Amino acid sequence: MSDHPNVCLVHCHDLGRYLGCYDFDVDTPRIDSLASNGAVFENAFATAPQCSPSRASLQTGRHPHENGLVGLAHDEPTLNDDERLLPEYLSAAGYETHLFGLQHVTEHPDQLGFDVLHSERHLSPDVPPSVHETDRAREVSERFADRLGDGDLADPFFASLGFFELHRLEADDGQFRFADDRYESADPGAVETLPYLPDEPGIRRDLADAQGMVRAIDRGVGRVLDALEDTGIREETLVVFTTEHGLAMPRAKGSVYDPGIEIALLASLPGTIEPGMRHDEMISNVDVLPTLLDLVDEEVPGQVSGRSFLPLLRGKEHDARERLFAGMTWHDAYNPVRTIRTRRFKYVRNFWQLPEVYLPHDVSHSPAGEEVRDEFEQLDRPYEELYDLDVDPHERENVAGEAEYEGTTERLREELQEWMEATDDPLLSGSVPPGDFEAMMA
Numbered sequence: 001m002s003d004h005p006n007v008c009l010v011h012c013h014d015l016g017r018y019l020g021c022y023d024f025d026v027d028t029p030r031i032d033s034l035a036s037n038g039a040v041f042e043n044a045f046a047t048a049p050q051c052s053p054s055r056a057s058l059q060t061g062r063h064p065h066e067n068g069l070v071g072l073a074h075d076e077p078t079l080n081d082d083e084r085l086l087p088e089y090l091s092a093a094g095y096e097t098h099l100f101g102l103q104h105v106t107e108h109p110d111q112l113g114f115d116v117l118h119s120e121r122h123l124s125p126d127v128p129p130s131v132h133e134t135d136r137a138r139e140v141s142e143r144f145a146d147r148l149g150d151g152d153l154a155d156p157f158f159a160s161l162g163f164f165e166l167h168r169l170e171a172d173d174g175q176f177r178f179a180d181d182r183y184e185s186a187d188p189g190a191v192e193t194l195p196y197l198p199d200e201p202g203i204r205r206d207l208a209d210a211q212g213m214v215r216a217i218d219r220g221v222g223r224v225l226d227a228l229e230d231t232g233i234r235e236e237t238l239v240v241f242t243t244e245h246g247l248a249m250p251r252a253k254g255s256v257y258d259p260g261i262e263i264a265l266l267a268s269l270p271g272t273i274e275p276g277m278r279h280d281e282m283i284s285n286v287d288v289l290p291t292l293l294d295l296v297d298e299e300v301p302g303q304v305s306g307r308s309f310l311p312l313l314r315g316k317e318h319d320a321r322e323r324l325f326a327g328m329t330w331h332d333a334y335n336p337v338r339t340i341r342t343r344r345f346k347y348v349r350n351f352w353q354l355p356e357v358y359l360p361h362d363v364s365h366s367p368a369g370e371e372v373r374d375e376f377e378q379l380d381r382p383y384e385e386l387y388d389l390d391v392d393p394h395e396r397e398n399v400a401g402e403a404e405y406e407g408t409t410e411r412l413r414e415e416l417q418e419w420m421e422a423t424d425d426p427l428l429s430g431s432v433p434p435g436d437f438e439a440m441m442a
Contacts, residue, residue: 004094004156004296005269006237009086010224011058011160012137012217013051013102013167014253016246017264018210025192026214030222031266034241038268039277039313045324045341046245046285049253049260050331050360054244054285055105059085059112061289061304063325065425070432071330073104084301086289087158088113093298096154098147101140101162114160116152118143136182137163137220145227155233163220165213168248168362176362178248183212196251196259196394202367206249238269238295242285250372254331254360256339256348257395261326273313281320282343283309305423325419329432332361336427340416346395347412348385351427356381384409 020028021035022042047057052073053064060067060083068080079085085105087097091113099114109117140161147153168176179185188204191211197203221241228234242265246252252259263285267273286306293300294308311318327338335358336351356379363369386400386409399405419425426432 005272006153006156006233007090007095007158007292008224008228008237008239009158009160010163010221010239010241011055012163012165012243014245014248015166015214015217015243015264016252016259016262018166018214018247019264021266022264026211028214028218030218030225031241034221034225034239034268035266037270037275038239038266038273039279041265041267041283042278042280044242044263044265044283044285045258045261045326046263047261047326048328049245049255049326050328051104051244053328055103058242058244058285058288059087059105061086061286061300061306063286063305063423064327065329065427066303066305066423069105070426072332073106079106085113086292087115087160089289089293089298090158090296091115093293093296095156095158095296097158097160098153099160099162100144100147101135101160102164103160103162118147135162135164137165137216138223141220141223141227145223145230148227148231161220161224163217165217165220166210166243166248168366170362174365176248176366177209178206178213179209183209183216185209186211194247194249194259196257197249197368198371200368200371202369202371203249206366206368210247235270238267238272240288241266242288244285248360248363248366249368250359250363250376251357253363254328254335254358256326256328256337256346258341258346258389258393261339267313269313274315277312277315279312281309281312281318282324282341284321284324284326323415325416329427333358334431336432338416338420338425338427340412340419342412344388344390345408345412346385346387346389347400347409347416348387349413349416350381350383350385352431354381355379384413386412 018024019031020026021032046054047063048054053069056067056069064070067083091097097114098116100118170176186208188208191207193199228237243263246260246262287309290300290304290306290308291310294310323342325340328335339348355377357376384400385398387395400409
């Protein structure tokens, strides 16, 4: 194997771990094959339960409030001017870098540091955000296969392939669904329900529709793998598959409960990553960038918050994380929250008066959202939350006020505070603009 293998980073929207290889009852044969021929990370988490901030963490190895992108890329927040991104690092290491499909980190994709942009379908000042819906798995994977087959990607190359799926689509009635005529939905009566949501018709309908989109992602991944095989370079190409946060369902997307920040993370590189490995160590998506730099023998800069998990990929001893951090500031509303997660506990600190469970607009106005919206909006969110994941894996029982957990609550509160201070978290100084706070609270 070359010291500088090609790198294909395949990523999608709103998927969480809704795949067969993560024990969900979903038909994903090509992704499952990728998993069985590489490594599966069973406890990988995002830094944010939303798109742009989490994607920026993947690209910078830094948390959203460190790199500046604390909200959606088509709103006011932007990356810091001096922020370095993954394609820039890899370009300096001798890679030719290519962007296929969506990115949703900036309105100016030409500033991401890619050598070649292969699509006009990026968020930009001249293109409405909804246009990125056309960057479907089929189009993106075919475009990559065509360029690869034509010899347009120099050796070594880094290719970022962004699929639109599993993002909801706005229907004529104003609801947001996973379905349109391009996807074949499953039977709602046959789907396996989610353990953190009630078994209701709207939730079943959404899951049935989602499976059509998941199959499209699976076919797109398969087309990428076939293209690598057809050109004879699969053995020298690292394929990483991931997403940016959990499913676009209630108590998931927009929430720092595990269903909101859990992500799929698969990696396959023949000859380096032993097939069939499943790792249960906690991984944050800020760890992906330093791992890739470590793989190609590039120094990891001191400002990078993530830590390399390359030893795990090579089957060696790894100093596993004891904790990771996540949070949210802005999405389509102000939702300031930070969390620290250990193997056993989740501590959540809320900084604003909001309903018990925040629902992003696309989730709130969905079949699933309509089933639970009234219930979630009736109760106020507590200032502090603590969950014992060993006995309460679905984070239903807040034990922050119980005497038995007083020491744990205090310890995690202090650790979160120390981390926020060390990373200059702006929430420590008060509310974070943009926003008309008086109007929001009216």
